[in-house]
Amino acid sequence: MRQIRQIRQIRLDTDRIRRGAARVDAGTPPGRDRAVDALRALAILGVVLGHWLVTALVADSGALHTASPLQAMPWLAPISWVFQTLAVFFLVGGHVATRGYASARARGATYRQWLTGRLSRLFRPAAAVLTLWTVTAAALLLSGTDFETVRTLVKLALSPLWFLVVFAGLTAATPLLTRLNPLWPLAVVLHVDLIRFGLGGPSWLGWVNVAAGWLVPYTLGAAWTRGELDRARAGWVLLAGGAAATAALVLWAGYPASMVGVPGTAISNLDPPTLAAVTFGLAQCGLALLLRDRLRRTMRRPLAWSAVALVNLSAMTIFLWHQTALMATTATTIPAGHLLGLHTRPDDLTWVAARVAWLPVFGLALTICWTAFRTYEQAPRPRTVRTGIRTGIRTRARARARIRIRIRAKTPHRA
Numbered sequence: 001m002r003q004i005r006q007i008r009q010i011r012l013d014t015d016r017i018r019r020g021a022a023r024v025d026a027g028t029p030p031g032r033d034r035a036v037d038a039l040r041a042l043a044i045l046g047v048v049l050g051h052w053l054v055t056a057l058v059a060d061s062g063a064l065h066t067a068s069p070l071q072a073m074p075w076l077a078p079i080s081w082v083f084q085t086l087a088v089f090f091l092v093g094g095h096v097a098t099r100g101y102a103s104a105r106a107r108g109a110t111y112r113q114w115l116t117g118r119l120s121r122l123f124r125p126a127a128a129v130l131t132l133w134t135v136t137a138a139a140l141l142l143s144g145t146d147f148e149t150v151r152t153l154v155k156l157a158l159s160p161l162w163f164l165v166v167f168a169g170l171t172a173a174t175p176l177l178t179r180l181n182p183l184w185p186l187a188v189v190l191h192v193d194l195i196r197f198g199l200g201g202p203s204w205l206g207w208v209n210v211a212a213g214w215l216v217p218y219t220l221g222a223a224w225t226r227g228e229l230d231r232a233r234a235g236w237v238l239l240a241g242g243a244a245a246t247a248a249l250v251l252w253a254g255y256p257a258s259m260v261g262v263p264g265t266a267i268s269n270l271d272p273p274t275l276a277a278v279t280f281g282l283a284q285c286g287l288a289l290l291l292r293d294r295l296r297r298t299m300r301r302p303l304a305w306s307a308v309a310l311v312n313l314s315a316m317t318i319f320l321w322h323q324t325a326l327m328a329t330t331a332t333t334i335p336a337g338h339l340l341g342l343h344t345r346p347d348d349l350t351w352v353a354a355r356v357a358w359l360p361v362f363g364l365a366l367t368i369c370w371t372a373f374r375t376y377e378q379a380p381r382p383r384t385v386r387t388g389i390r391t392g393i394r395t396r397a398r399a400r401a402r403i404r405i406r407i408r409a410k411t412p413h414r415a
Contacts, residue, residue, distance in 0.1 A: 021306035034299035035292040041311040043089035048322040050083025056346040064149045069346035070262045077257040084259040087217040087281025094221020124376040125316045185215035193275040206272040213273030238286025245279035325365035
């Protein structure tokens with residue numbers, strides 16, 4: 001009997017999920033390009049999983065410090081090729097921003113109104129992260145926690161904020177970037193790397209690439225809006241050209257194979273971005289463009305679309321709190337001892353296997369953070385979303401009612 005009740009409960013839960021997915025699907029505007037949302041969701045989840053896989057907090061000599069399995073096992077660098085997906089996020093961001101700005105201008109909205117709406121969703125969840133970690137850092141220091149440990153935790157927790165600053169700057173400059181050819185910022189990155197690596201220029205010059213490097217996929221997104229990337233040929237050129245250029249830079253120009261930062265290395269492809277990181281991003285953008293049609297077909301399924309919609313509604317919350325979820329799991333389990341894959345040094349495949357096993361726990365911790373802080377990102381949206389869903393349900397109900405009326409009108413009455 002217990003098993004029968006469990007089966008019935010599973011069926012009820014499955015039916016609820018399907019009905020909820022159907023409501024979300026019905027409430028989505030017909031003209032929405034769901035492939036764009038799918039690419040954004042994949043980019044965010046790629047970054048989150050990548051950080052969880054290659055970031056370790058090691059308890060050593062009474063203090064915590066960061067480490068990476070890529071230090072001891074550099075041959076695992078291909079992992080970073082899969083999960084370093086920021087270029088795709090900037091591609092989608094440039095496409096959505098330029099398209100949204102054109103739409104806002106057509107409606108008569110001012111630049112200030114458009115920009116305020118765009119940036120408010122970025123900085124509301126950021127303010128929550130900053131507030132919590134300011135209080136946490138002060139409490140840890142007052143309790144006598146080692147300064148280096150507090151510094152490590154705060155740096156890791158707030159590291160996603162650099163992305164918001166860059167993305168906000170590019171968003172603010174969108175009206176100036178709508179017609180900018182991506183080759184111009186790519187040329188800037190090329191010359192910056194040539195000066196600092198080839199001619200012995202100052203290392204600080206590399207920080208120019210923080211803007212120029214991410215401007216390349218952002219302006220590709222603007223080209224997407226203009227319709228210049230609609231043909232499959234554009235995707236293949238970006239994928240093949242970007243991959244070939246990255247391979248050449250890694251094999252013959254001395255660039256690291258890892259597309260994420262590795263503690264202790266002389267050169268990082270990401271901090272600041274190098275030419276190799278940018279060409280790799282071009283290859284990723286090409287692959288993303290080639291996947292658009294397949295993603296559109298997949299997103300016709302209500303369950304798949306509802307999952308993507310949920311991630312998009314909380315994209316910044318997920319991105320900003322995923323490091324906190326990692327650290328919270330690490331900190332709360334310290335009393336249990338040095339747990340493999342969590343507190344130990346990431347120096348062999350056993351650690352990697354254990355870290356993969358910890359991923360669901362990180363996901364649970366992130367879900368708790370999402371539950372507590374998602375309102376900062378979604379505050380202005382729930383009424384709109386609910387209204388859209390109700391409108392879709394009412395439209396379908398009216399259509400069914402009209403069909404019933406027609407059937408009754410055609411059915412002869414019996415005497």
